[in-house]
Amino acid sequence: SAVISQKPSRDICQRGTSLTIQCQVDSQVTMMFWYRQQPGQSLTLIATANQGSEATYESGFVIDKFPISRPNLTFSTLTVSNMSPEDSSIYLCSVEGSRNEQFFGPGTRLTVL
Amino acid sequence: GNSVTQMEGPVTLSEEAFLTINCTYTATGYPSLFWYVQYPGEGLQLLLKATKADDKGSNKGFEATYRKETTSFHLEKGSVQVSDSAVYFCALWGAKGQNFVFGPGTRLSVLP
Numbered sequence: 001s002a003v004i005s006q007k008p009s010r011d012i013c014q015r016g017t018s019l020t021i022q023c024q025v026d027s028q029v030t031m032m033f034w035y036r037q038q039p040g041q042s043l044t045l046i047a048t049a050n051q052g053s054e055a056t057y058e059s060g061f062v063i064d065k066f067p068i069s070r071p072n073l074t075f076s077t078l079t080v081s082n083m084s085p086e087d088s089s090i091y092l093c094s095v096e097g098s099r100n101e102q103f104f105g106p107g108t109r110l111t112v113l
Numbered sequence: 114g115n116s117v118t119q120m121e122g123p124v125t126l127s128e129e130a131f132l133t134i135n136c137t138y139t140a141t142g143y144p145s146l147f148w149y150v151q152y153p154g155e156g157l158q159l160l161l162k163a164t165k166a167d168d169k170g171s172n173k174g175f176e177a178t179y180r181k182e183t184t185s186f187h188l189e190k191g192s193v194q195v196s197d198s199a200v201y202f203c204a205l206w207g208a209k210g211q212n213f214v215f216g217p218g219t220r221l222s223v224l225p
Contacts, residue, residue: 001159006156033213041217041218042202042215042216042217042218043157043202043215045212045213048212058212092156092157094157099164100145100164100206101145101147101159101162102147102159102206102213103159104149104156104157104158105156106155106156107155107156
C-alpha cells in the first residue's frame, strides 16, 4: 500500500484568501485524485491529476476555483481559491493501488471564516 | 450511472454486540466492492474488498461477501469494540477509467 502525507493537516482561513494543499506519496503513481468531504457528508471527487497533463475536473468543479498541479509522479497540490465559508471541508488526496483499490491521505481540515 | 446505498446511521451498539451495516449497489458489469473506515479526525482507510461475486473480504474481524444476486456487500462483525467507533463507507469501482463511487457513510458508536 502507498503511504500518503498531506500538508497542512488543518487550517483556518479568512474569506477571500487562497490555500494550497500539498500531497506527497512514497512511490511513483500515475493517477492522483482530490476529494472534498463536506461536514457529515460522503466524499465527492473534485478532479483527477495525471503527471504532465491538465487535471480532469468533475461536474461542478472548475480549474479557476481549484487549480491543481502535478509536477512529478509523487507529488500534487490543490489550491482552494477565493475561499468562502462554503469551502469549509476536509480535502483528501488519494492514489490508485496496484489492485484497483484507492489509498487516502490523512486529509486537510479547512475552516473558512 | 453507478451508485451505492448504505443504511442510515447513526448506529449505536454496546460492546460485544453483533454489527451489520447494509450496503447495496447499482452498477453495470462486475464492479469491485470496498469498505473504508474513517476514525475520528483521520482520513479513510481501506478495511476490506472483494473483486468478484461470492468473494468474501475480511480484516480485523470484519467481513463482507459480494452477493451478485442481491447486489449487496453488507459489512458484519461478530463482536464490536469501543475502538470500532468510526464512520464506515461502502464503495465501488466499476472499471478502468471510471471513478470510485462512495456511499453516504454510516456512523457507528460503540458504548462500553
